[in-house]
Amino acid sequence: MRSLYSLLLYAATPLVLLYLFLRGLRSRGYLRRWPERFAFFSPPPRRGGIAIHAVSMGEVNAASELVRELARRFPDEPLYFTTLTPTGSDRVSELFGGKLFHVYAPFDLPGAVQRFLGRLQPRLLVIMETEIWPNLFHAAGTRGIPMLIANARISPRSFERYRRIRPLTAAALDQVARIAAQSPADAERLIGLGADQARINITGNLKFDLKLPPSLLEQGEVLRLAWGTQRPVLVAGSSHEADERPLLAAFGRLLPSFPNALLVLVPRHPERFGKAAQLARNAGLRVALHSEGAGCPLSAQCFVVDAMGELLRFYAASDVAFVGGTLAPIGGHNLLEPAALSRPVLFGPHTANVADIAPQLLNGGAAIQVATEEELGEALTTLFGDAELRDRMGRAGFELVRNGQGAVGRTLAIIEEMLTAEAG
Numbered sequence: 001m002r003s004l005y006s007l008l009l010y011a012a013t014p015l016v017l018l019y020l021f022l023r024g025l026r027s028r029g030y031l032r033r034w035p036e037r038f039a040f041f042s043p044p045p046r047r048g049g050i051a052i053h054a055v056s057m058g059e060v061n062a063a064s065e066l067v068r069e070l071a072r073r074f075p076d077e078p079l080y081f082t083t084l085t086p087t088g089s090d091r092v093s094e095l096f097g098g099k100l101f102h103v104y105a106p107f108d109l110p111g112a113v114q115r116f117l118g119r120l121q122p123r124l125l126v127i128m129e130t131e132i133w134p135n136l137f138h139a140a141g142t143r144g145i146p147m148l149i150a151n152a153r154i155s156p157r158s159f160e161r162y163r164r165i166r167p168l169t170a171a172a173l174d175q176v177a178r179i180a181a182q183s184p185a186d187a188e189r190l191i192g193l194g195a196d197q198a199r200i201n202i203t204g205n206l207k208f209d210l211k212l213p214p215s216l217l218e219q220g221e222v223l224r225l226a227w228g229t230q231r232p233v234l235v236a237g238s239s240h241e242a243d244e245r246p247l248l249a250a251f252g253r254l255l256p257s258f259p260n261a262l263l264v265l266v267p268r269h270p271e272r273f274g275k276a277a278q279l280a281r282n283a284g285l286r287v288a289l290h291s292e293g294a295g296c297p298l299s300a301q302c303f304v305v306d307a308m309g310e311l312l313r314f315y316a317a318s319d320v321a322f323v324g325g326t327l328a329p330i331g332g333h334n335l336l337e338p339a340a341l342s343r344p345v346l347f348g349p350h351t352a353n354v355a356d357i358a359p360q361l362l363n364g365g366a367a368i369q370v371a372t373e374e375e376l377g378e379a380l381t382t383l384f385g386d387a388e389l390r391d392r393m394g395r396a397g398f399e400l401v402r403n404g405q406g407a408v409g410r411t412l413a414i415i416e417e418m419l420t421a422e423a424g
């Protein structure tokens with residue numbers, strides 16, 4: 001079955017390149033470094049280290065503390081970090097600079113993955129979250145490279161998709177030495193796809209192990225002083241168009257009751273910066289842009305953060321945080337970041353990517369889930385008007401994040417076992 005899979009991938013490669021080209025018309029990063037997509041790159045100065053693969057910015061953020069601890073505990077091991085998207089690549093550069101070797105992961109073509117592994121020659125391959133690549137896993141298994149799926153999660157939707165090709169998925173998972181699953185439900189789904197139960201450990205979610213910069217809350221206070229401390233501020237993080245339209249409509253209806261309120265939009269993708277600003281103008285709001293460099297004037301009703309890597313600072317300046325990707329079936333983004341900053345969290349009904357975290361926040365009184373534009377407006381009205389409720393929800397979120405930590409240590413223990421076994 002893997003041969004048929006490879007044949008279909010080869011046939012689809014021109015379409016994938018066309019997709020990259022079309023994405024590149026809006027985001028130039030997709031037009032760069034195409035040779036890396038086929039594993040044509042200069043090898044690192046030192047080979048034989050630990051390779052970590054994360055798809056995009058969210059997975060990079062989740063892996064960041066694990067990577068820092070790997071660098072601290074294994075200073076003599078070269079670290080390689082691969083991503084699939086320009087936003088993921090940019091985030092690796094922001095977090096680690098030139099401290100580790102970074103390239104794009106190749107397409108899952110037999111020749112490309114063989115070339116990739118040959119250039120890195122890793123001792124250990126760590127795959128983040130939900131990436132099951134049959135040819136990469138087969139090639140690593142053939143070369144005797146141990147693999148760990150870290151922070152492993154399989155949403156119900158992904159489970160149904162993978163189950164349709166279970167023989168291919170099971171053969172790939174058979175090459176994996178260890179799986180560090182986020183939850184028992186994720187472990188059960190992986191077993192249902194063919195993973196060996198004896199190789200699975202429940203380690204929790206790496207995203208709980210946030211280490212926020214000590215100055216972050218101070219940065220938020222500085223922003224609030226500039227904006228006006230009496231303004232109710234909603235920060236909509238990682239927003240998509242499907243989030244922004246109802247957000248803008250609900251926020252516009254709030255203004256008669258809260259005339260000095262401020263909506264801060266932080267779009268998920270850089271190619272949407274201009275579109276988000278135009279949507280806000282079309283909704284009748286006075287708009288200011290982060291890139292204009294003059295801060296957010298008191299007259300602005302909507303401030304669009306048209307820059308990457310700034311979201312946490314703006315969450316720290318908010319009264320209420322809305323997490324995007326949840327008002328349309330995108331699956332949601334990181335709900336824990338605003339909770340860790342003691343901010344009440346709002347999100348929509350589509351939470352497949354955060355299916356274990358969303359109910360914990362709701363049950364703990366740290367979040368409110370809304371299904372419609374009207375419910376969003378009602379929740380904002382309640383929260384803007386009740387400082388005690390905001391404080392109570394914020395404290396609940398902070399405690400939830402603190403109590404959920406420890407996944408990094410448990411995952412590191414597995415990696416140490418694997419490296420010891422490999423060395424022996």
